Amino acid sequence: MIQSARLSWKEVRDQIKSGILDRTYAPGDKLPRDADIADQLGCARSTVQRAMRDLSDAGLVERKRKGGTHVRMDPVTRATVDIPITRLEVEKRGSVYGYHLITQDLVRIPPEIAGKFEQTEPTDMMRVRAVHLADHKPHIYEDRWISTDTVPEILKVDLARESANEWLVRNKPYTRCDLRFYAISATAETADILDSEKGSALLVIERTTWVGTAPITLVKAYASPGYELLTSN
Known part of the structure; x- marks a missing residue:
């Protein structure tokens, strides 16, 4: 990951996602703490937490209270379909x-x-x-x-x-x-x-x-x- 200032949660999400896709973080690996990622990227911890929620909703990571965040062993690929007008x-x-x-x-x-x-x-x-x-x-x-x-x-x-x-x-x-x-x-x-x-x-x-x-x-x-x-x- 490359340090950058004032990253949006989407940019943080994309950097973490890239690390998962290129196997920097392999299935089952524990990701760094939200606070450590925030320090590394120079952003707020809340920004990292929002990014992690999106990765969790997408089925790429699993978050457990006091257990940290792990890359899912069986990542789920979800397509999102909005209800159209x-x-x-x-x-x-x-x-x-x-x-x-x-x-x-x-x-x-x-x-x-x-x-x-x-x-x-x-x-x-x-x-x-x-x-x-x-x-x-x-x-x-x-x-x-x-x-x-x-x-x-x-x-x-x-x-x-x-x-x-x-x-x-x-x-x-x-x-x-x-x-x-x-x-x-x-x-x-x-x-x-x-x-x-x-x-x-x-x-x-x-x-x-x-x-x-x-x-x-x-x-x-x-x-x-x-x-x-x-x-x-």
């Missing part, structure tokens, strides 16, 4: 965004959805079905469940004008997100909504979010054929 996603690629609300109802959730929300008893939730458009063509079809117990404000939102996707991203931060990707063959209904052929391959992005243990929303986003998803770290 579909309107911005469409506009970023230079297309004209459109949105159409299909249905909005308060109904009893089926057992499958209750299970994914980790609930033992079905409850009433809002089901919202909508399609996002790009250049007047179907882009994403959303089939979404929203807990009105956790998000009672959603009852006052005009979802015919503002998508639940955009409103929830901007107004309801989550503490946990389960994310699934899988492919299905388009049913007659999804093919009609996405203007595709019945039986064509569709990518489904399924997200379930919570705040604490309280469910926020579960959405199955069916992407039109040709949709691409990019993630980087």
Whole structure:
């Protein structure tokens, strides 16, 4: 590591990460104390601690109270996927965004959805079905469940004008997100909504979010054929 003044926590993180990747610190090795790294790099101890938290979240190091920080024996590589606002996603690629609300109802959730929300008893939730458009063509079809117990404000939102996707991203931060990707063959209904052929391959992005243990929303986003998803770290 090269001493430098006023390093940001990201610069400190990158220097430590480089030492891990070039095997200066091999799997299982104990890293120097935060205070020693701070002295070596000429930065605040809190800066090193912030960098270490990020490395721990990324699965590269393991921190134990009174046990110090060790390089993980089995480092985990994690890709980070932010929940996108579909309107911005469409506009970023230079297309004209459109949105159409299909249905909005308060109904009893089926057992499958209750299970994914980790609930033992079905409850009433809002089901919202909508399609996002790009250049007047179907882009994403959303089939979404929203807990009105956790998000009672959603009852006052005009979802015919503002998508639940955009409103929830901007107004309801989550503490946990389960994310699934899988492919299905388009049913007659999804093919009609996405203007595709019945039986064509569709990518489904399924997200379930919570705040604490309280469910926020579960959405199955069916992407039109040709949709691409990019993630980087």
